Amino acid sequence: MSETWTYILVIAGVILAALTIAAGNIFIERRLLSLWQDRLGPNRVGPFGILQVVADVVKIFTKEDWVPRFADRGIFILSPTIVMITTMIVFAIIPLSPGIVVADLNIGLLFFFGFSSLGAYSLVLAGWSSNNKYALLGAMRGASQMLSYEVFMGLSLMGVVMMTGSFSMVDIVEAQKNTWFIVPQFVGFLIFLIAGLAESHRIPFDIPESESELVAGFHSEYSGMKFGMFFVGEYLGITLISALTATLFLGGWNGPAFLPPIAWLLIKVFGMIAFIILLRAALPRPRYDQLLGFGWKILLPLSLLNLLITGAIILST
Amino acid sequence: MLIAFYIAGVIAVVSTIMAVTRSNAVHALLYLIVSFLAAAVVLFVLGAHFAAALEVIVYAGAIMVLFVFVIMMLNIGGETEKAKERWLVPKRWIGPALMAAILFAILSYAILNQPVATASLSIVEPKTVGISLYTQYLLGVEIAAVMLMAGIIGAFHLGYTKRKSKHRFLKGE
Numbered sequence: 001m002s003e004t005w006t007y008i009l010v011i012a013g014v015i016l017a018a019l020t021i022a023a024g025n026i027f028i029e030r031r032l033l034s035l036w037q038d039r040l041g042p043n044r045v046g047p048f049g050i051l052q053v054v055a056d057v058v059k060i061f062t063k064e065d066w067v068p069r070f071a072d073r074g075i076f077i078l079s080p081t082i083v084m085i086t087t088m089i090v091f092a093i094i095p096l097s098p099g100i101v102v103a104d105l106n107i108g109l110l111f112f113f114g115f116s117s118l119g120a121y122s123l124v125l126a127g128w129s130s131n132n133k134y135a136l137l138g139a140m141r142g143a144s145q146m147l148s149y150e151v152f153m154g155l156s157l158m159g160v161v162m163m164t165g166s167f168s169m170v171d172i173v174e175a176q177k178n179t180w181f182i183v184p185q186f187v188g189f190l191i192f193l194i195a196g197l198a199e200s201h202r203i204p205f206d207i208p209e210s211e212s213e214l215v216a217g218f219h220s221e222y223s224g225m226k227f228g229m230f231f232v233g234e235y236l237g238i239t240l241i242s243a244l245t246a247t248l249f250l251g252g253w254n255g256p257a258f259l260p261p262i263a264w265l266l267i268k269v270f271g272m273i274a275f276i277i278l279l280r281a282a283l284p285r286p287r288y289d290q291l292l293g294f295g296w297k298i299l300l301p302l303s304l305l306n307l308l309i310t311g312a313i314i315l316s317t
Numbered sequence: 318m319l320i321a322f323y324i325a326g327v328i329a330v331v332s333t334i335m336a337v338t339r340s341n342a343v344h345a346l347l348y349l350i351v352s353f354l355a356a357a358v359v360l361f362v363l364g365a366h367f368a369a370a371l372e373v374i375v376y377a378g379a380i381m382v383l384f385v386f387v388i389m390m391l392n393i394g395g396e397t398e399k400a401k402e403r404w405l406v407p408k409r410w411i412g413p414a415l416m417a418a419i420l421f422a423i424l425s426y427a428i429l430n431q432p433v434a435t436a437s438l439s440i441v442e443p444k445t446v447g448i449s450l451y452t453q454y455l456l457g458v459e460i461a462a463v464m465l466m467a468g469i470i471g472a473f474h475l476g477y478t479k480r481k482s483k484h485r486f487l488k489g490e
Binding site for chain 2: 114128139143144146
């Protein structure tokens with residue numbers, strides 16, 4: 001009985017933590033961006049402006065939530081939920097501390113690939129059901145971008161899988177007791193980070209919604225909390241990519257013993273989030289064909305080469 | 318676990334029937350995706366975790382996205398749907414449906430006369446799948462690789478156009 005309760009407690013904790021971090025990201029991003037751009041940022045509501053998020057949530061909940069007459073109603077309502085569900089469910093495979101994980105699957109990483117590829121539907125269906133040409137263009141860009149970058153995302157992580165000999169996230173963290181995988185798998189780390197940003201269509205790669213060309217891309221017709229779900233979904237995506245990078249390449253909960261393992265994991269996750277926000281502050285958006293060309297002509301051969309060399313080294317030792 | 322198997326099986330059958338009978342192509346594709354996901358759950362319950370993951374990644378996640386992509390750009394609706402209703406008069410579908418019903422009857426007869434097979438619940442590790450793919454079924458993997466290569470070359474050939482410059486100074490190049 002008590003085991004069931006700990007289980008439920010861990011699940012509730014993971015859901016709550018993921019949502020809180022995702023919502024908190026909005027505040028962190030605005031403050032960090034303003035720091036790097038020599039401004040103050042939101043600092044009026046609450047201490048350091050931390051309650052700004054609460055104010056924003058209240059505002060977005062009380063906004064008019066409108067479904068256009070020309071939209072395909074069922075799919076229009078369904079698609080924002082897909083991005084939330086597919087992103088939230090992957091947090092189940094991330095080991096938080098020794099022995100604390102929601103699901104230690106023997107196909108852990110493949111579970112993540114599966115759900116991240118299902119996440120593409122959210123964007124595609126949102127664009128299609130809006131019945132709006134800008135939304136449709138955004139959805140087309142999003143579909144091709146996510147389909148292409150899934151390929152290298154999978155290949156870039158195969159080096160880690162080969163060095164561990166397992167798809168299980170718990171085994172991958174255990175294998176990093178001595179050396180973090182960022183050292184032997186640095187190329188894999190870079191490719192995974194780029195592909196992860198493209199998967200969560202995060203700012204240097206936010207081509208599906210590039211507001212200077214497509215109004216707001218696939219979510220042009222969305223308002224109120226349906227838009228809010230896309231918005232939070234993007235921040236959940238950032239949190240997920242940071243958590244996965246921390247787990248796969250930065251040793252997960254491994255760290256010196258003076259802090260508890262969960263603290264090490266959180267430090268690494270927040271470090272990655274800050275880095276991704278810095279990328280937003282620093283990089284311009286590439287053109288659509290540049291993004292796809294970069295993926296297929298540079299990242300794909302590079303990840304294949306990485307796979308080949310890692311395999312050769314493992315075979316020879 | 319057996320109850321999960323039956324629930325997923327029912328969902329797979331129902332959503333496949335819905336996929337065949339929808340007149341809106343995107344709705345039909347959505348039901349087809351649900352059917353693939355249900356098939357993945359069936360595989361997972363039977364212990365083939367790796368096959369279940371691949372079912373989601375390859376079929377539901379990649380191939381169906383391409384289908385939705387193409388259907389999305391065709392913008393089917395209005396006139397085509399009316400035309401489809403005209404084609405689907407009972408005269409057209411009653412013959413194939415009868416023959417399919419006979420096949421279904423034969424199939425159920427054959428299944429019912431089989432000795433009762435219980436669902437095996439042995440878990441297949443991803444490693445086992447990989448080892449059998451690269452030893453016992455190596456030839457199949459290589460044939461698939463060659464076919465994919467042919468597909469890539471074909472796609473390149475179809476998509477290749479000589480680069481043309483529209484700029485008035487660069488026209489001759």
